[in-house]
Amino acid sequence: MKKILFVASEGVPFIKTGGLADVVGTLPKCIDKEYFDVRVIIPKYACMKQEMKDKMQYVTHFYMDFNWRNEYVGVMEAFVDGVHYYFIDNEHFFSGPSPYCGDALFEVEKYAYFSKAALSILPIIDFRPDIIHCHDWQTGLIPVYLKERFQGGDFYRGIKSIMTIHNLKFQGKWDPKTVQNITGLPEYYFTSDKLESYKDANLLKGGIVFADVVTTVSETYAEEIKTTFYGEGLDGLLRARSNDLRGIVNGIDYDEFNPETDKNIVKQYNAVNFRKEKAKNKRALQEELGLEQDEKRMMIGLISRLTDQKGLDLIAYIMDELCQDAIQFVVLGTGEERYENMFRHFDWKYSNKVSANIYYSDALSHKIYASCDAFLMPSLFEPCGLSQLMALRYGTVPIVRETGGLKDTVQPYNEYEGTGTGFSFVNYNAHEMLGAIRYAERIYYDRKREWNKIIDRGMAADFSWNASARKYQEMYDWMIGY
Secondary structure, three states: OEEEEEEOOOEOOOEOOOHHHHHHHHHHHHOOOOOEEEEEEEEOOOOOOHHHHOOOEEEEEEEEEEOOEEEEEEEEEEEEOOEEEEEEEOHHHHOOOOOOOOOHHHHHHHHHHHHHHHHHOHHHHOOOOOEEEEEOHHHOHHHHHHHOOOOOOOOOOOOEEEEEEOOOOOOOEEOHHHHHHHHOOOHHHOOOOOOEEOOEEEHHHHHHHHOOEEEEOOHHHHHHOOOOOOOOOOHHHHHHOHHHEEEOOOOEOOOOOOOOOOOOOOOOOOOOOHHHHHHHHHHHHHHHHOOOOOOOOEEEEEEOOEOHHHOHHHHHHHHHHHOOOOEEEEEEOOEOHHHHHHHHHHHHHOOOOEEEEOOOOHHHHHHHHHHOOEEEEOOOOOOOOOHHHHHHHOOOEEEEEOOHHHHHHOOEOEOOOOEOOEEEEOOOOHHHHHHHHHHHHHHHHHOHHHHHHHHHHHHHOOOEHHHHHHHHHHHHHHHHOO
């Protein structure tokens, strides 16, 4: 039995702020239990739902030397969906109202503690992994500590590590002197070939330098991050490690996102009967949101964090023009105030065409996937993206910019060959995006049979976790050497 340990700052169903949690919570369930014993370590945050805390059992506690103190390390465990979870408990670090507090120095200290604690509990829980699979900067110190402080004992010798980058923008940076103090790492680890990057100590960089393999969440993003534009200052290092760098696209949970069984939607449907049934969801959503009720009107959805990364400045630029067309536009999400207010403004200005829902609701997100005809994702960069996969699953045609995972998962429509699962544009340009939207409108209104065939192909695509899990299993086998 090969042993794999996932370590991450969040994971469903316990705690989630973004796509990272979906990966950490869903991928272990899909890995073949006959050959792999996969376990997960995440922090025990005070803000977790009580029903999830109730599933946890106390295992043990001890004190660990950290940042010149003796720091308490509590260990809890739970079994959910066939996966064995462990939780690191420490009230000083994990008691805030949300997992991340926005104080960069405290975050660096918190996840340095978490990384050291995750390694320290392994002999105590009697689990010696063949591979530790680390996720994002919060666990970047694990490959470093593995090579430095934990290499001495027999227990840790030979454990391999993977560093998975979910979003290169977030790196965990602070000044080297302070980070050296916190981590207890020797001074020679803070040089430009190790943790130092542009005069900062950089936790993600440490993970990339010291991990045996580096992965990211789509093949295109793995190529993009070797360039200056997408590399966030680490492109040189990623080029140097390109032989050990690979992209494996994320999946989605096909049980949770299934239009045939979805309890959140008015009318369930599938790939056979969507032509008749999908529109009933649209009419119900139009009524719920106060839009003009017309099931023939093309409805475009957008569910997103409202930030620069998501291409919202392009939408701001062409929204007045777009609203002259025969479309409706439904937005769900929160984020930067200027984008929240922009969508509120257009909701006020075009109240029968635009619905801005500036909050987050899981139930409403399912309704939007099931009701809309098209789904817009004009991202500046997108490591993988999950919304376009959900849209395909629900027979909602994605309109995307060709970047990262969007390029890997949405095949652009070709009317001459009768292929494609969506529409795309290449350059980060508002009118190029508008051109793609209007091309989609034209197919929707004038060539309905072609539109439905695009949906057929999209719903037939397999972006379940099972497909991704097979690729991860191949990588684990290769790393372990059999």
